[in-house]
Amino acid sequence: MVLEHALLPVRPGQEAAFEAALAEALPLIAAATGNRSVTVSRGVESPSTYLLLVEWDSVADHEEGFRGSAAYERWRALLHPFYDPFPVVEHFTPVARSGSAP
Incomplete structure (x- = not known):
């Protein structure tokens, strides 16, 4: 499992419109x-x-699969106009979890 993490800086005053677009995205x-x-x-x-956290089976599922799809083109059209600056996206793998082994 890979965890995608991105802080999404939405232009002030655009939060309601962003959340409406997010519901579609x-x-x-x-x-x-x-x-x-x-x-x-x-x-x-x-x-x-906003904090975006996405659990993927692999980085490739995100980077090649989703980002190479028509669905991503729609995602981008819906959400990217709200960002200033554009978010940094990073991937993480678990090393510890409360109550269980990684």
């Missing part, structure tokens, strides 16, 4: 091959910043 990534889950959270201290 989430099913696109949720249906992608290798997607296990997707969560988006809004910052408490920084309400224009």
Whole structure:
């Protein structure tokens, strides 16, 4: 399992429109091959910043599979106009988890 992490800096004042677009975009990534889950959270201290966490079977499922798909083109059209600056996306693998081994 690989965890994709991105802080999404949304232009101030565009949060409601971003969340509306996100509601349309989430099913696109949720249906992608290798997607296990997707969560988006809004910052408490920084309400224009959102945290995207996506669990993938592999980095390739994200980088080659989803990003190479028509669904990603729609995702990009829906969400990318809201970002300033563009988010940095990184991938992580588990090393520890409360109550269980990695």
